[in-house]
Amino acid sequence: xxxxxxxxxxxxxxxxxxxxxxxxxxxxxxxxxxxxxxxxxxxxxxxxxxxxxxxxxxxxxxxxxxxxxxxxxxxxxxxxxxxxxxxxxxxxxxxxxxxxxxxxxxxxxxxxxxxxxxxxxxxxxxxxxxxxxxxxxxxxxxxxxxxxxxxxxxxxxxxxxxxxxxxxxxxxxxxxxxxxxxxxxxxxxxxxxxxxxxxxxxxxxxxxxxxxxxxxxxxxxxxxxxxxxxxxxxxxxxxxxxxxxxxxxxxxxxxxxxxxxxxxxxxxxxxxxxxxxxxxxxxxxxxxxxxxxxxxxxxxxxxxxxxxxxxxxxxxxxxxx
Amino acid sequence: xxxxxxxxxxxxxxxxxxxxxxxxxxxxxxxxxxxxxxxxxxxxxxxxxxxxxxxxxxxxxxxxxxxxxxxxxxxxxxxxxxxxxxxxxxxxxxxxxxxxxxxxxxxxxxxxxxxxxxxxxxxxxxxxxxxxxxxxxxxxxxxxxxxxxxxxxxxxxxxxxxxxxxxxxxxxxxxxxxxxxxxxxxxxxxxxxxxxxxxxxxxxxxxxxxxxxxxxxxxxxxxxxxxxxxxxxxxxxxxxxxxxxxxxxxxxxxxxxxxxxxxxxxxxxxxxxxxxxxxxxxxxxxxx
Amino acid sequence: xxxxxxxxxxxxxxxxxxxxxxxxxxxxxxxxxxxxxxxxxxxxxxxxxxxxxxxxxxxxxxxxxxxxxxxxxxxxxxxxxxxxxxxxxxxxxxxxxxxxxxxxxxxxxxxxxxxxxxxxxxxxxxxxxxxxxxxxxxxxxxxxxxxxxxxxxxxxxxxxxxxxxxxxxxxxxxxxxxxxxxxxxxxxxxxxxxxxxxxxxxxxxxxxxxxxxxxxxxxxxxxxxxxxxxxxxxxxxxxxxxxxxxxxxxxxxxxxxxxxxxxxxxxxxxxxxxxxxxxxxxxxxxxxxxxxxxxxxxxxxxxxxxxxxxxxxxxxxxxxxxxxxxxxxxxxxxxxxxxxxxxxxxxxxxxxxxxxxxxxxxxxxxxxxxxxxxxxxxxxxxxxxxxxxx
Numbered sequence: 001x002x003x004x005x006x007x008x009x010x011x012x013x014x015x016x017x018x019x020x021x022x023x024x025x026x027x028x029x030x031x032x033x034x035x036x037x038x039x040x041x042x043x044x045x046x047x048x049x050x051x052x053x054x055x056x057x058x059x060x061x062x063x064x065x066x067x068x069x070x071x072x073x074x075x076x077x078x079x080x081x082x083x084x085x086x087x088x089x090x091x092x093x094x095x096x097x098x099x100x101x102x103x104x105x106x107x108x109x110x111x112x113x114x115x116x117x118x119x120x121x122x123x124x125x126x127x128x129x130x131x132x133x134x135x136x137x138x139x140x141x142x143x144x145x146x147x148x149x150x151x152x153x154x155x156x157x158x159x160x161x162x163x164x165x166x167x168x169x170x171x172x173x174x175x176x177x178x179x180x181x182x183x184x185x186x187x188x189x190x191x192x193x194x195x196x197x198x199x200x201x202x203x204x205x206x207x208x209x210x211x212x213x214x215x216x217x218x219x220x221x222x223x224x225x226x227x228x229x230x231x232x233x234x235x236x237x238x239x240x241x242x243x244x245x246x247x248x249x250x251x252x253x254x255x256x257x258x259x260x261x262x263x264x265x266x267x268x269x270x271x272x273x274x275x276x277x278x279x280x281x282x283x284x285x286x287x288x289x290x291x292x293x294x295x296x297x298x299x300x301x302x303x304x305x306x307x308x309x310x311x312x313x314x315x316x317x318x319x320x321x
Numbered sequence: 322x323x324x325x326x327x328x329x330x331x332x333x334x335x336x337x338x339x340x341x342x343x344x345x346x347x348x349x350x351x352x353x354x355x356x357x358x359x360x361x362x363x364x365x366x367x368x369x370x371x372x373x374x375x376x377x378x379x380x381x382x383x384x385x386x387x388x389x390x391x392x393x394x395x396x397x398x399x400x401x402x403x404x405x406x407x408x409x410x411x412x413x414x415x416x417x418x419x420x421x422x423x424x425x426x427x428x429x430x431x432x433x434x435x436x437x438x439x440x441x442x443x444x445x446x447x448x449x450x451x452x453x454x455x456x457x458x459x460x461x462x463x464x465x466x467x468x469x470x471x472x473x474x475x476x477x478x479x480x481x482x483x484x485x486x487x488x489x490x491x492x493x494x495x496x497x498x499x500x501x502x503x504x505x506x507x508x509x510x511x512x513x514x515x516x517x518x519x520x521x522x523x524x525x526x527x528x529x530x531x532x533x534x535x536x537x538x539x540x541x542x543x544x545x546x547x548x549x550x551x552x553x554x555x556x557x558x559x560x561x562x563x564x565x566x567x568x569x570x571x572x573x574x575x576x577x578x579x580x581x582x583x584x585x586x587x588x589x590x591x592x593x594x595x596x597x598x599x600x601x602x603x604x605x606x607x608x609x
Numbered sequence: 610x611x612x613x614x615x616x617x618x619x620x621x622x623x624x625x626x627x628x629x630x631x632x633x634x635x636x637x638x639x640x641x642x643x644x645x646x647x648x649x650x651x652x653x654x655x656x657x658x659x660x661x662x663x664x665x666x667x668x669x670x671x672x673x674x675x676x677x678x679x680x681x682x683x684x685x686x687x688x689x690x691x692x693x694x695x696x697x698x699x700x701x702x703x704x705x706x707x708x709x710x711x712x713x714x715x716x717x718x719x720x721x722x723x724x725x726x727x728x729x730x731x732x733x734x735x736x737x738x739x740x741x742x743x744x745x746x747x748x749x750x751x752x753x754x755x756x757x758x759x760x761x762x763x764x765x766x767x768x769x770x771x772x773x774x775x776x777x778x779x780x781x782x783x784x785x786x787x788x789x790x791x792x793x794x795x796x797x798x799x800x801x802x803x804x805x806x807x808x809x810x811x812x813x814x815x816x817x818x819x820x821x822x823x824x825x826x827x828x829x830x831x832x833x834x835x836x837x838x839x840x841x842x843x844x845x846x847x848x849x850x851x852x853x854x855x856x857x858x859x860x861x862x863x864x865x866x867x868x869x870x871x872x873x874x875x876x877x878x879x880x881x882x883x884x885x886x887x888x889x890x891x892x893x894x895x896x897x898x899x900x901x902x903x904x905x906x907x908x909x910x911x912x913x914x915x916x917x918x919x920x921x922x923x924x925x926x927x928x929x930x931x932x933x934x935x936x937x938x939x940x941x942x943x944x945x946x947x948x949x950x951x952x953x954x955x956x957x958x959x960x961x962x963x964x965x966x967x968x969x970x971x972x973x974x975x976x977x978x979x980x981x982x983x984x985x986x987x988x989x990x991x992x993x994x995x996x997x998x999x
Contacts, residue, residue: 027702034695055415103599110358110414114554115598118591121547125587129783129812136784136813137716137739138690140723234727235720237690243547245691247422254419283648283685287430293423297416298408326827333819430649438653440840442847442873452853459826460853534847535816536873538840539651544815579811579820584783587812 010262018168021161030232031272033164036171037228039268042252043174043261044221049250050258051182052214053194054105057113057246058120059222061100064241065123066093066223067230068133071141082145082157089227090220096123097219101212120246128238138237141230157231167228171265174221178261181217190214255296257306325456330576336465338572339472340531344545345552345564346479347523353559354492354516357406358414360421363546364428365521369394369528371432374441374537383446387529391522398521402514410513429540438539443532468530475523479561492516551594640677640929640936643706645696645721646735648685651839652713654869655914656685659735661907662918663710666926669902674922675929675936682706686717693720701730707936708733710921713914715739715786725750731928731942735921736914740789743965745996749943752964754921754951756886757992758786759793761863764970764987765834765884766794769861770801777805778830780821780845782813782837790836790863798834806830816841822852833858838865843873850877864888864973864980869912871978881975886966887913887955888973888982896954913955920953924960927951963994 020032041063048054069089074080104115127133144157155162181187189210192200200207230236239245248271256267274292278285300306348362372393376386405424409417445464452460483489491512494502503509535541552571556563574593578586644663646656660683667679682704684696693716700706701724709725709732712718718737725732726748734742734751738758742751769777777798781787787810795805807828809821825833833854837845842865849855855877864885867878899919903911924946931945932938950959951966958968970987973980 025702027698030698030702031695049415055418057418103595107598110352110558111554111598113358113414113418114550115595117547118551118554118594118598122588122591122595125591125812129584129587137719140719233694233720235690235694235723237693237716237720239689239691239716242691247419250415251419251422254415258415279685284430284434286426286649287434290423290426290430294405294420294427297412297420297423298405301412301416323827326823329823329826330820333823337817337819433649433653438649438651438657440654440843440870440873442843442875444875452851454853456826458829458854458857459823460851462851464851534844534851536840536843536847536870538873539649539653541840575817576820579817580824583810583812587815 014168014172018165021164026160029160029164031276033167033232034229035269035272036167037225037232038249038252038272039265040171040174040228041222041225041249042256042264042268043171043178044218044225045249046253046256046258046261046264047178047181047190047214047221048218049253050260050264051187051194052190052211054211054215055113055250056116056215056218057243057250058100058116058118058123059218059249060241060243060245061120061123062093062097062219062222063226063229063245063249064127064236064238065096066090066226067236067240068127068139069093069223070145070227070230071139071236072133074141074143074145076142079143079146082147083149085145086227090223093223093226094216094220097222098212098216101215101219105208105211105215117243117246120241120243124238124241124243127241133236133238136238138235138239141234141236144231144234163232167232170224170228174224175261175265178221182261186210186213251293329455329459329461330580331573332461334573334576335569336469336572337576338569339469340527341548341552341571342565342568343472343475343527343530344524345549345556345568346476346561347520347527348549349553349556349559349561349564350516350523351520352553355406355410355513357409358417358421359406359520360418360546361424361428362520362524362549363542363544364425365394365398365524365542366528366531366545367432367542368397368428369525370443370532370535370537370541371436371528372525373529373532374443375436377443383443383529383533387526390529391526394522394525395518398518399514401521402517406517407510407513425542425546429542433539441537443537445533462534464533468534471530475526476561476565483561488512488515548590551590555594555597638677639680640674640708641680641682641704641706642674642925643700643704643709643711644681644683645686645700645709645711645717646683647688647713648683650688652688655713655736658912658914659710659713659918659921661903662911662915662920663735663922664918665899665903665906665915666919666922668906670922670926674926675932675934677929677934677936686712686714688712688714688717690714690716690720693717694724697721697724701725701728707731708925710735710918712737715742718742719746722746722748722751729939731925731936731939733921733924735917738789739785740992740995741785743961743963743992743994743997745998747963747994747997747999749999750939752924752946752960753966754924755917755966756968757965758789759796759992760968760990761884761886761970762790762793762834762836763797764990765861765863766797766799766803767801768884768972768986769832769834770798770803774798774803774831776830777803778807778809778825778828778833779805780809780811780818780825780833780835782815782841783810784813787813787836791834794834805834814841816844818845818848819852822848822854825854825858826852830858833860835860835862835866837862838868839870840873842866843870846874846881847877864913867973867975867980869914871975871980878975879977882983883973883975883980884970884986885913885973885980886968886970887916888971889979890981891954891956891971893954893956895952899954911954916954920951920955920966923951923953924949961991961994963992963997963999965992965994967991 021029045059048056066089069092070085073085100119107115128136147155157163193207197207252267252271253264257263278288372390373386376389377383449464449467451463454460552567556567574589578589648656682700686696713736715737732751734753736755738756740757779791781791862883864883867883871878927949928942928946932941956969958966961967967989969985970990971982972984972986973982
């Protein structure tokens with residue numbers, strides 16, 4: 001399968017998604033929009049987990065910080081300017097990731113997982129227990145940000161179709177951006193760190209700086225997803241920073257196949273589709289969800305992206321994996 | 322705060338910390354000796370509490386329930402290890418995190434299916450249902466003191482088993498070098514099964530002991546889980562003594578935090594964890 | 610290549626679901642009720658009780674509301690605010706319900722209310738007591754069949770001040786419902802000449818109460834007022850009794866302290882006095898009939914949540930009747946509901962201009978496994994709806 005055919009298929013996929021607003025069904029436009037936001041969130045985590053080998057169990061913190069930022073920074077009775085709140089929210093998440101990264105990246109392995117969880121819990125409790133963000137009930141974003149520049153409005157986020165395309169375009173840009181980053185020297189070093197950090201260090205790289213860069217970038221992109229989520233739904237809650245959300249996004253990454261950008265997007269879709277389908281089948285849908293998670297870990301270590309490979313290998317004559 | 326209150330708050334901290342230790346001890350054993358992150362550990366605590374409820378309803382006595390419940394928990398733990406966890410040793414941490422996260426969902430839903438969603442109480446055994454008068458208005462429940470005593474006894478017993486018996490020696494050796502132990506003819510799989518079953522039983526026992534004072538309700542494992550992880554990490558993965566020290570620290574931080582800085586008391590524990598990890602990344606007391 | 614197939618497959622799945630959803634479109638001449646309640650998790654028992662109560666009224670009405678057959682669309686909100694907006698949209702945009710009924714958790718209810726207001730969908734809250742819902746966030750479309758956090762606590766404050774209690778310590782969870790309850794209590798109590806000498810909070814939903822019990826013992830107030838609910842309430846009352854405080858420093862609270870969890874407390878709650886808009890032993894005809902029917906149908910005793918669900922259905926019926934049975938005539942439905950007089954098992958009540966029940970609050974005492982009414986402490990108590998611009 002060459003890159004031309006691969007590109008054409010990707011374009012077809014984007015075109016299909018782009019047709020969703022034509023259905024006119026408000027609910028589905030919003031749901032697919034939400035899945036695209038989750039895909040951005042999962043992509044940001046994949047940079048850390050799949051490519052740099054840093055398993056963060058607190059990624060929801062950066063999602064939530066940006067979501068709260070746009071709600072807090074927006075005035076109560078009028079729309080904020082998109083060109084101000086968007087960079088501000090992402091900037092705050094990136095700053096948080098940078099500061100937290102300075103601390104957590106000193107640890108490794110299981111301790112890294114735990115300490116990322118600890119900082120995420122701190123952020124969770126700050127929003128949950130203090131008056132900063134309306135406490136445990138959450139707060140509203142009353143008006144979606146306005147995109148107008150000196151009176152000219154290129155698009156209107158209160159229009160659900162515009163909102164959808166804004167999210168879709170953002171997702172595609174994030175994907176292209178990450179693909180580019182991974183091709184760059186910076187990205188190559190990250191991959192090298194995942195494979196063998198000591199080797200990279202012995203080659204003269206200050207791996208701490210690269211890891212911090214990846215952590216900050218992942219935090220910024222996670223914040224972008226959080227920003228979009230807040231604007232889409234108009235409501236933010238501390239549960240957005242809970243370890244359950246961090247667990248869910250990790251699951252999307254592993255479901256899609258770590259280290260595989262397109263796979264991770266598929267993982268986000270698969271996760272949401274499963275949630276919807278299971279919830280319609282039974283009220284004990286979390287039982288099915290848990291079962292799927294266990295099964296995926298035990299039997300599908302490469303995630304969804306690994307399935308075609310396994311089928312191919314099976315057909316070629318059942319070699320041991 | 323006057324001196325009498327201060328003393329009583331110290332007592333409160335001690336009692337809370339000891340119970341936390343009981344839950345966390347199982348986690349640190351499994352974590353340290355088998356290298357497995359088990360997010361479902363809170364579920365074992367929940368299972369213990371529900372077992373206590375069901376068995377006490379059937380037999381009329383919490384003591385009876387505990388006597389029956391411990392072997393049940395051990396068997397359950399051994400079964401889980403054989404069926405699921407034995408496949409996880411060679412996998413990386415992310416996969417362990419996710420698989421055990423899936424287990425949490427499964428256990429909670431099974432609980433809902435089998436026992437329902439209501440809140441239940443468990444009666445304190447009659448011979449412990451008394452209070453000791455401390456001040457003119459306040460008395461301290463004997464049952465809480467009893468739990469603390471049990472926790473101390475268990476802590477000593479655990480230390481003894483791990484440091485002073487052959488089984489303990491094999492466990493410690495197996496953790497350091499699994500292949501070497503196997504080549505010495507020791508059945509490492511059996512050892513791991515025992516340790517895991519023990520870990521499950523400790524958590525379940527904690528749930529059973531705590532059930533009269535905490536009630537039995539859905540999602541009760543969630544909070545305990547995170548706190549247990551914090552304790553294990555602060556204390557040093559694999560160190561039972563470390564878990565004890567850390568649990569006491571957490572007990573004090575939580576108790577005095579609530580009284581002195583209520584708005585921040587939720588965060589205090591995590592701040593302590595972060596500080597410890599950054600000062601001594603391996604935990605206060607390294608593996609031992 | 611293979612990976613892109615995966616994406617296409619997933620999109621196809623999602624679109625297939627969309628098509629299926631669109632297929633389940635409008636059935637005419639029926640009224641569609643959207644139930645968004647917790648059916649799993651900590652509040653599942655409440656979600657079930659509310660649903661049972663609602664359905665019982667519909668059954669008593671021949672399976673109809675406003676003369677039309679009732680169709681239900683049900684979503685489990687899991688008491689999770691993070692998914693609340695999505696879940697509410699499911700009922701409003703996908704299932705196109707005529708009324709949104711829910712929920713228990715205030716955070717979820719706030720998200721639902723925003724959806725209701727933005728989409729101009731009728732909403733009835735059968736429990737969540739956040740003052741804001743009929744306060745600054747009130748809306749013509751949002752109604753409540755339950756209570757506001759302020760109501761039962763204010764009534765207790767009045768009652769205790771009248772009794773001559775002079776100083777009180779309070780403990781609650783630090784979240785909006787707890788804070789609103791204590792604030793309502795404090796308002797009435799201090800107006801009546803009492804003083805709240807110590808206000809203590811702990812993070813929600815933490816249940817390690819020992820440090821606070823020690824504080825109470827050293828402060829020695831005349832009495833203690835608390836708000837807790839569910840398992841936490843059971844634990845607090847048990848711990849309070851076990852610490853020997855029950856006999857020396859009386860404990861009071863709104864009814865949530867003792868509703869639905871008396872079994873879990875053992876006998877620790879015996880004699881406890883609480884205030885609520887419902888009680889056992891009310892002895893009015895409507896309540897007796899309601900309870901008998903509920904017990905026969907569902908094989909368990911009803912509670913205040915079942916009553917609130919039942920009354921939500923009554924309110925909607927009143928609105929539909931005023932609109933000739935047509936749920937799309939929203940103006941008339943709203944007018945009908947707002948001016949309704951509801952013959953509830955709790956006693957009759959009307960709605961305030963902010964759409965919150967104006968109702969009697971009872972003082973109850975725990976006797977065995979029941980909260981028995983002893984008197985009406987507050988007749989026709991109306992929530993002041995501060996901040997509501999309706």
